Amino acid sequence: MGKKVLITDDTAFMRMTLRNVLEKNGYEIAGEAEDGQQAVERYEQFKPDLVTMDITMPNMDGITAIKLIVEKNPDAKIVVVSAMGQKSLVIEALNSGAKDFIVKPFQPDRIVEALNKVTGS
Amino acid sequence: MEEYRDLFLAEAREYLQSMTDRLLDMEKDPSAMEHLTEIFRSAHSLKGMAGTMGYELISGLTHKVETLLDSLRGGQIGVETEMVSLLFEAVDLVYLLVDNLDSQAEYGESVAELEQKILAWLDRAQKSERINSKPPLQPPPVEQNDGAVKDKSPDPYQKGQDPQLCEPIDVDTTFNEYEKEMLKDAIVKGESIILIHVWLQEGSLLKSVRAYMVCKAVEEQGDIIKTLPPMPELEEGQFEQDFRLVVVGRPEQEELRRSIEGIAEIEKVQVTSLELELEPQSELAAAAAVVAQPEEAPLPEAPHDLNAQIWEQPHPAASMDNGVAIPQANKVEGTVSTRVLEKTVRVETAKLDTLVNLVGELIINRTRVLELGKRLDDELLEGSLEQLERITTDLQSAVMTLRMVPIKQVFDRFPRMVRDLAIDKNKDVELVISGEETELDRTIVNQVGDPLVHLLRNAVDHGIEMPEERIRKGKSPAGCIVLEAHHEGSHVVVSVSDDGKGIDPELIRQKALEKGIVSKAELEMMDASTVVNLIFHSGFSTSQTVTDISGRGVGMDVVKTAVEALNGTVELKSEKGSGSHFVMRLPLTLAIIRALMVKAGNEIYAIPIEAIRENIYVEPHEIRTVNQDRVITLREEVLPLNSLNERLGMGTFEQQEVYPVVVVRAGNKKAGLIVDDLLGQQEIVIKSLSSFINNIRGIAGATVLGDGRVTLILDVATLLEDGRVSIGKKSTHH
CATH class of the missing domain: 2.40.50.180 (CheA-289, Domain 4)
Incomplete structure (x- = not known):
């Protein structure tokens, strides 16, 4: 059975793109979140093996969400999916407990590779 | 990627609309940071989406917009009309690109031009900043951090040609005195000196952060005493695909390699022991002597900084007591379940049209069956036919609501249009919109735009007076146009009102006679309200001077024709001196x-x-x-x-x-x-x-x-x- 992923991004477009790429590569989509708040809630709800996290989102940004998730689940595997030009934010996210990052626009095989590395599969 | 195109288009337009709205808000209230934050967020999301789709012009341009917004956010530039116009220009251009995805290349020049303008503006802003002798707190946003524009900054590290990277390390020329001390220190302690060569995958973005991750992973097992290229350049991402680290300590080489390879976008890792060709043995002896007084070998600056930066990160919090965590999780789940379902689904409009057509056919046939049923006069049949009628009626109204869209879709473009018109005419106009959530049939919404544009243009052009004139008349210098929509029975009423000079019935009378639209006898029978409504007659134009905006020889009859084509009506209520009030009544649906x-x-x-x-x-x-x-x-x-x-x-x-x-x-x-x-x-x-x-x-x-x-x-x-x-x-x- 594929690893369960929670996709977090405020644009439906990105969520759909990620969903498609991941599903094609044997991941199971546990759920989607549109902002950090939802991500935190759905993490608890779905207990995914992996989270993809956008940084800039309404209501609650990705960094806050990462902190909250990691606080409760120190082993949470979160991969930041960020846009270009957010260097300091990405570093902050990594320091907050994200395991890795990929940069939008991403190539499908890159994200799959990154997630495989993080999940160790 | 083509399959995502429609979704991209829909979402991109939403973001552009949001940017337009917020830009207008920001112009009104420059101190409200939330507008800027929202605009920034929209631009940012748009950039990411466009990049993923491979629309480089859009992502490039939105990136520049972001930079501009960023400097606004940092307070380096203030909000000025000229700059808002520049941002609007960018929004327009992105709109164009989005609308012409297949022929984007044609706009390459315009994009480059606009990008230059934005850069020039930033440049100017920075210079004036310097003149004010207040150096910006942060270095101005530049591109070199960003993979996408890396080719613009001269990169000293030509791939595969950098002598520092590819030639064997010569201790004498590579390491400075401090670093040599570190090396000696390590040798004395019996630690190993390891050279790590890391290649990133081609096209990796945010290389600096990638390098940071590698350093972080390495620092857990040893001390980095040297990076090639030097740390500041590594931090700025100023390297091609590879970089090298010199590490001292007692790490397992295999372990080091594995942890680095576990990071995404790492192409290759080479971990080797560094064979130091330390020349005379005496140096080592000297090193040993130095070790006796460790204080004399201060840590070199750069690695020290790195240490500080890397160890700043908090260690993962201690794991939680399960007894506490579980009830909490349950509580969260309870509140979440109601939000799990998505509120909306995007459906192709063609599918909706098919559905509406089918329901139409169903209604026609229902009528037929009902007629036949009456003839048979069967009680059981009658009962089920009644049921059928009720259900189909419900189905029909349900389907019709699917086609309903808020009139906001049309109204949204008007604030911007009125702003531009007003600036063009040197008038001061405020547009107040209400009832934009009013819903009506999609087909009507699509066609109501043009007549509204005409009415609004007329209001700005002919209705609202110049500020001086308004002041003379005792009005506030800023004119007000109210665009309003609401439901009235099975109709939607859309009105455009202005507090301008109104329409002079006397002028209409003269014109109507002049143009032979009515006879004198007919005119005498008409009251004032009928007279002003004569302006809807074809060929009637009251504009004294032909203007760029509404004097193209198209009169109000265009409005009337368009509205009537929708089974609607349009009426004018006007009072000389206190503005005009156009009222359009439109049916909810046409189907x-x-x-x-x-x-x-x-x-x-x-x-x-x-x-x-x-x-x-x-x-x-x-x-x-x-x-x-x-x-x-x-x-x-x-x-x-x-x-x-x-x-x-x-x-x-x-x-x-x-x-x-x-x-x-x-x-x-x-x-x-x-x-x-x-x-x-x-x-x-x-x-x-x-x-x-x-x-x-x-x-x-x-x-x-x-x-x-x-x-x-x-x-x-x-x-x-x-x-x-x-x-x-x-x-x-x-």
């Missing part, structure tokens, strides 16, 4: 309407129920003839009568004992239509006539009846226009 079926001659016609005021029976003695026109007096009002047969050229007026008359109304015109028989109301599905017969005055379309017969739907508005009508007298009842 299925309720109609009264009437018989005239051998034909059955459908009259839309919206156009009907009442049905009456008239006896021959009630009919009088005035100027050869048949009229009756209905509740003290003179009502002209038209024989429908005669009007449509299908026959002549025939004497009868009693005449069924349908009193119809369009706008402020009323008339009675004499028919042969009233057949009752029913739902009809409007089918438009094919193009070669679709412009017949008096006919709005056709429908198929339950028994399969094709029936014409009357267009009351044009029918009244050509016939004998009473105008100017508002009906006393509603």
